[in-house]
Amino acid sequence: MTKEVTVVGGGAIGLATAYYLAQAGAAVQVIEARRTGSGASWGNSGWIAPSFAGPIPAKGLVSYTTKSLLDPASPIYFALRADRDFARWSWMFWRHCNDGAFQRGMHATAKLGESTHALYSELTARGIDFGIQRAGILMVALNAASLEGDLDRLRVLSAYGYPLPDAVLTGDELHEAEPFLSDDVAAGFVVEGEAHVDPARIAGGFADGLVQVGGEILESTEVIGIDHRNGRVTALHSSSGRMEVDDLVLAAGAWTEPLARMLGVKLLMQAGKGYSFSVRPRTQPLRPVHFGESKVVVTPFSDGKVRVSGTMELSGLNLNLDRRRLRAIQVGARKYMAEWPDGTVDDEWVGMRPLAADGLPILGRLPGFENVYLATGHSMSGITLAPATGFFLSELIMTGQAADLLKPFAPERITRR
Incomplete structure (x- = not known):
């Protein structure tokens, strides 16, 4: 009997999971509230970089975020608000800002990301x-x-076969290797083997592949209710009508949290807002560049545009664009670039990243339900971890057996009834 799976969420994670399920023989339907790839999968930096997929909570971040509370231009900004769920999330997040939790998280994401490029x-x-x-x-x-600090993190990852830079570049050697940089930039190193992409093409590629192997995609279909009984989901109520459900995957990014609430489950997860825009410099960077102190990244695309992105704003589940954040990214980027391009800034974007309280993805069966699975919480690593997430989660759904590397991401650590 063919297994029938409904996936809610048409971003990179949902589409990758759907693709691998269809490859394994399932009958798959993806439901997307807007258009596939229109959320966090569209305007991010487009890095496919397992070396950078570690958890956000880290030693020293508590004092850093405390200082940022009154500074909306800070790379990481917590907007204080009277919200009990946000308070619970913040408490757990700050509890994980220590070296032990960070090292465990690095170990887990390194194992998950090992297969990314393959x-x-x-x-x-x-x-x-x-x-x-x-x-x-x-x-x-x-x-x-x-x-x-970046070098120390890469030394830890070298145990998993991740590349170490050959040398730190300084002075003329650095600027000859990357003419895009200003004279103020003192040092840098290249992490070889990592990749980049226009992130919209990841969602588009998985969507095309899914259709080719028999999957179905329903766009402009918003889930507004979920029927469940005795630990099983039986149907979805959507803007397109009622739909019967066999197995269900919730992979709607930051919007997975309100979907879980329809099942009486709270996820300790918040929406981390990111911003980006595009410019057209006369000299493009030869590869993606991370500007260390400002936490801004730039990614060159084949159409001559360079995407400039950054910030992590915790201000609730909303798509309000705060121009102070865009200005802060510009200020942070200008110091590192040899020239700030003339002309307009294009493609201004804001998107919601799903950030679990411990900074790790949430992958596996939802506690209390035998036919509901979660694939969310990837923070800034959704493009990187999409294929591994899809591959290993589809294996769990099709066989009932979870690979050992999924254990650190089990939903029970981050859910409350």
Whole structure:
């Protein structure tokens, strides 16, 4: 008997999961409230970089975020609000801002991300054209000493086969390697083997691949209610009508949290708002660049545009665009760029990243339900971890057996009835 699976969420994570389920023989239907790939999968930096997929909570972040409470221009901004769920989330988040929790999270995400590049290569060989460019990623800083933390993190990951930079570049050597940089940039190093892509092509590629293997996609279909009884979901109520459900995957990014509430479950997850825009400099960077002190990243695209992105704003589940944040990204980027391009800023964007209280993805069966699965909480690593998430979660749904590497991401650690 063919397993029938409904996936709610048409971003990179939902579509990758749907694709691998269909490949495994399931009859799959994806439901998307807007258009596929229109949410956080559209305007992010487009990095496919397992080296950078670790958890956000880290040692020293408590004092950093405390200072940022009154500064909306801060790279990480917590907007204080009277919200009990946000208070619970904040308490758990800050409890994970220590070296032990960070190292455990790094270990877990490193194992999950080990297969990222191999899986993308397999998908490309099957004819899915993502437009991936493997140019590596350049980390730079105005103060060379501030790169030490990044180097230490990569040394930990070297145990999993992740690449270490050959050398730290300084002075003329650095600026010859990357003419895009200003003279104020003191040092940098290249993480070889990492890749980048126009992120919209990831969602589009998985959507095309899903249709080719028999999957179905329903756009402009918003879930407004869920019927469930005795630990099983039986039907969805949507803007397109009632739909019977066999197995259900909730993969709607930050909007997974209100969907879980329809089942009487609270996820300790908040929406982390990110911003981006595009410029057209005369000289493009040769590869993506991370500006260390400002936490701003730039990614070159083949159409001559450079996407500039950054910030993590915790202000609730909303798509309000705060121009102070866009200005802060511009200020943070200008110090590192040899020239700020003339002309208008294009493609202004704000999107919601799903951020679990411990900074890790939420992958697995929802406690209390035998036919509901979660695939969310990827924060800023959705494009990177999409194929691994889809591959291992589809294996769990089809066989009932979870790979050991999924255990740190089990939903029970982050859910409340």
